[in-house]
Amino acid sequence: MSEQARIDCLAFAQDSGVLESVVAVRDFTRLCESLADSTGEIHYRIEAGLKKSGCAFMRLEASGQLQLQCQRCMQAFGWYVATSSHVFVAHDEAELDAWDRQAEGLEEAVLADSQFDWFAWLEDEILLTLPIAPIHLADACPIPDQPLLPVRRPNPFAALATLKQQHKLKS
Numbered sequence: 001m002s003e004q005a006r007i008d009c010l011a012f013a014q015d016s017g018v019l020e021s022v023v024a025v026r027d028f029t030r031l032c033e034s035l036a037d038s039t040g041e042i043h044y045r046i047e048a049g050l051k052k053s054g055c056a057f058m059r060l061e062a063s064g065q066l067q068l069q070c071q072r073c074m075q076a077f078g079w080y081v082a083t084s085s086h087v088f089v090a091h092d093e094a095e096l097d098a099w100d101r102q103a104e105g106l107e108e109a110v111l112a113d114s115q116f117d118w119f120a121w122l123e124d125e126i127l128l129t130l131p132i133a134p135i136h137l138a139d140a141c142p143i144p145d146q147p148l149l150p151v152r153r154p155n156p157f158a159a160l161a162t163l164k165q166q167h168k169l170k171s
């Protein structure tokens with residue numbers, strides 16, 4: 001998969017490129033480490049283009065059903081994931097430094113890469129949406145809600161997810 005998962009970001013944006021397909025969950029090696037099992041598939045769409053200002057961007061959308069393991073009863077349950085990300089593609093370091101996220105309404109910026117691994121990006125974005133401690137909805141879990149829940153460890157991605165949420169609210 002990884003050999004075909006490379007694109008030249010800027011050329012892709014100039015061509016208004018679109019990648020759209022379905023990939024089996026089992027192909028996401030890192031994601032599978034956090035799942036109860038690797039059944040299911042993810043539908044994704046990555047499109048790129050140029051803003052009126054000439055600024056290159058890429059937009060990613062992904063959705064699908066994952067099997068998470070409930071941390072209370074340890075059984076698998078289906079969890080629907082839907083995520084999107086919108087990034088500015090900077091030509092060089094200077095442009096990256098000068099990037100004004102407010103002006104373009106984009107959430108993040110990446111440096112242009114002629115060998116950009118979009119598959120890793122897709123997997124990262126899905127990983128960011130996973131709950132820290134997956135638990136069945138209250139009435140779906142065979143074990144009743146106990147006052148003593150497992151201690152939640154700080155997740156390094158939680159801050160980033162919050163940041164992204166804030167930018168979404170602002171834009």
Ligand SMILES: [Zn+2]
Pocket residue numbers: 070071072073074075135136140141142143
């Ligand atoms: Zn449960």
